[in-house]
Amino acid sequence: MAGEKILIIDPSLDDVRPLVEGLLDPEGYIVVHALDGEEGLRQALHGNPNLIIAEFAAPRRSGLDVLTQLRKAKQEIPFILTGVSGSVETFRRALRMSVVDYLIKPLDLGEVRSAITRALAKQVTPAPAKKETGLLSQGFAQINRQLEKRVRELSILQGIGKAVASVLDLEKLLKRIVEAAVYLTGAEEGFLLLLDEETNELYMRAGLGLGKKFASGFRVKSEDSLPLQVIQTGRPVMISSVTDEEKFKLKTGFLVKALLHVPLKFRDEIIGVLSVDNKISRKSFSDNDLHLLSALADYAVIAIDNARLYKHAEVEAAKFAELLSAQESAPPPPFQSGDKEARGETISLDWVVQELET
Template identity: 55%
Template sequence: MAGERVLVIEGRAHDAAFLIEEVLRPDGYRVLRAKGRGDSVHQALTARPDLIIMDMDAAAVPGFEILEELAERGVTVPVILVTALRSEEVIVHALRLGVVDYVFKPFSPEEIRAAITRALKVGRTRSLARGVEQVNSQLERKVKELGILYGIGKAVTSVLDLEKLLNRIVEAAVYLADAEEGFLLLVDEETNELYMRAGQGLGEKFAQGFRVKVEDSLSGQVIKTGKPIMVSGPEDSKYKLKTGYLVKSFLHVPIKVRERTIGLLSVDNRISRKSFTDHDLYLLSALADYGAIAIENARLYQRADAEARQLSQLLAERDRAEAEHQEEITRLTYEVQAQREAVVQGLQEAEQLAQELQAQAVLAEQLAERLRARQVQAGELARRLSRPQPVALRLEGAVPGVGRVGLRPVLDTLDEGVLIGDEQERVVLANAVAARFLGSDAAELVGRDLRTVCGDERWSAALDRLQADGSSQEVTLWLGDYVIRADLSSLREEDGTRTGTVVMLRDVTRETEAQRMVDDLRVTVSQELRSPMTTINSYADLLLAESVGIIGGAQRTLLQRIKDSVRTMNSLLNELLIPQPVTGGRAGAGQGAEVAQLVEQAVAQVQADRQDKKITATRAIAGDLPPLAADVKIVRHILVGLLENAYRCTPAGGTVTVTARTQVREDVPHVVISVRDQGGGIPAEELGRVFNRYRRDAERVIPGVGSTGAELAIVRALAEVCGGRVWAESDPGVGSTLSVILPAQ
């Protein structure tokens, strides 16, 4: 790969000149030169080369001093030693100082090129290892944050001491935001002031006297607007939180109960110049929600306790007024007391269950966010792996004008395969990479018809299209263990006369595997998270129906928030399953998907992609089909997935049949859509695996199934999202039928 920066630490001038002029610059490397210890170390630290080549002459001591200083300064760039000293002691000492390879003088260009390739590979491996360490460090930080939030969530439902719990929330806020100080303020409704309820790092005397007016303070702005404030400025800036109390940065987050702001949670830095981030805001918002729940629970408990005390007092007065009816009054008292205890116990159980469900919902949302981040990383990895190598070759003009003898060595240096054909489509030139992809020898390919070098029918179809309209063609081929992307173009004279064909073959096996990993991740996320989301939603419905006890307005609001969060999570899962985002909320929300129109759209899309197979698509759509109660985009994706599978396994010139009919299940109308192919059928023992996830390289491919990865598994997951299901039927020796049933309006 050309373009890397190579620092050459010179020894003898003619050796360095030979290395630079005969090897490095012709191969496209960017050359940096240094001489002497000071210059060498300076350039290694400032220019950040990808490789260092050290020319060590008879005076080996300066070279070792350079290596020792580079090691002391933490430079991890791979080093190649070029030396005429064939001493085992010198080589061992150099390797201990970080040299990854060595070449003895005199050396050939091939020897130094091989050493450069090995050393650059070591450098890339080291860079990748550093990246992995950074990712692991970030994950460890996330795990600690989740552990703290989980502990606070449990404490909200188990710790009865409100003072202790609020102090734990402030301590967690200071730790998670890496702040110097933190405090929790509540509104005194009588004086319209904010007073301190809990704090850390402020000093007891200062905390006891901390009061600020709501009208003329930044803290009061949070109370009035209900929105957080995050402030940090230049190094010499300071902000006033209270008279005589200046800080360099701070973050205020509101504490809300039933959309009413009752206080705020804050962290600040008085000495450090560290600024707070949106991630800090997110963590403090979660802690503020816990604080709101704890405060509201305490108020509810105090209110219930006051009501119980008032009831007890009334009962006592009634006892004194009706002493003559002591026995009846005593019995009534026992009944009322038992009822009060049952109500209090039911209320506490409902509150505890609601809080646990909310904590689970928060954890589930964070898990989904982490998985989505992993998906982005997997997609980025796929794009990096698929990035083509630079091609230092541009063919212009017709084949007869190209000098084959001079061109062949250049083509053999490419990472892409190259085939050049004349106007009769006979191969006149092929490099070694193309021969490897096609399972042949380069010399054997020369003279063969371009159409015969590859047996894939898509190859012949692409050549036909190229010859018909002259526009460049792109086609993906499966050649043994390789997945190859072929780009076909015409060679022309200046007057436009076609003189031949040039084909570039690029290995996209890793890109294809990375895309399969992304699809696999979508299905995994859906299957692993949808079940707990359903459980959380069911428990919330159970509580809202008061099946386990009477709940109050505050608990009903919290439970409704849980259900809203579950709906949000389901929307995120739907977005993961479909390449483009699905709007309109929950799948299957009754958007009136017309079956006949969707079938025509899906058939047109798949036929446009599979024109070369000349497959006929027949339809048998019932005329009285009701609209589907499902998202249009989801249904279209399901139909395209089933049709893609049928087209893949049906031979060229065959027929694919699509049928749709109405079926009533449990008094609810449904629509059954079936796609039948002519792929020879699926063995009976394999029918249960058709819609499961499987790997091409890890399990056997199912006969009669065109999908080779997660496509049909995604179809199954989408059908389940809409409240439907999928199944497979087979006619051995003829074909198979894949069906989906979906609820109608």
């Protein structure tokens, strides 16, 4: 490493001379010396040094103050602080400002060499630094957008989970699940089909973006449709990036360019399909879309099972109420006149004592 410019900010020639003569000159560095912090800051801002070695207690402006002003000016020049001693707080402040090292005087040339090597290894020239900073900022912005998207996704899934536990209106809940499926995957259309075991047909329970024709009462035989693969295998089907020439028509009547079907699985039984598709957009679906749709399908199954249990409970409650009403309206059973217990009269303690005495 030779030819790099090193700016030294130090009022003590006795400290600077052995450093320059014993290390920096022999190894080919270009040395610029400032006797105080004010001059050092000016040299740092206008002289484009590759590295700064500054005395913490430099006059007119301390080494740490020079570093502070450089960071405010968005100058990321590698910085080494030196000093006779240093407090814990000084070290903390220096570390927070990304100082390469804090070297205690008298300086050990081996330690200085090591610190310089580490500093210059991290140093980037000004033009690429701007480019790298721009790319880094873009990267962070992209990560933030992804995190925000994940937060929205989790928030929606959490909301659906709460609704499953509290909403008893199955139609309303399934419609909300389809709406969430379309929103989370960025799809144009979405629908939920359930299997009618008696007719072996899939019938529409909820849809979004399909029009009135498919909104309710729509049925399709499972053996004649693409969802058959999902019903038979219990595995999702995802087809994306279909060109105009390759457009295919689903048995539901859709001309689509991308679709995603996931099974509604109750225990070991497939009871239906949750689907999204793009009819106009060429946007394909991703593995994350598959994950989100599968989670919504699980919520749909829970909602359907809850509705079934609730309906069963209502039927049982009605039967119990009917039996209770019939029992209350029935005539009382016959009993003997002397049988107090059969007549339903209260058997008091006095009566028991009287009976024992007779």
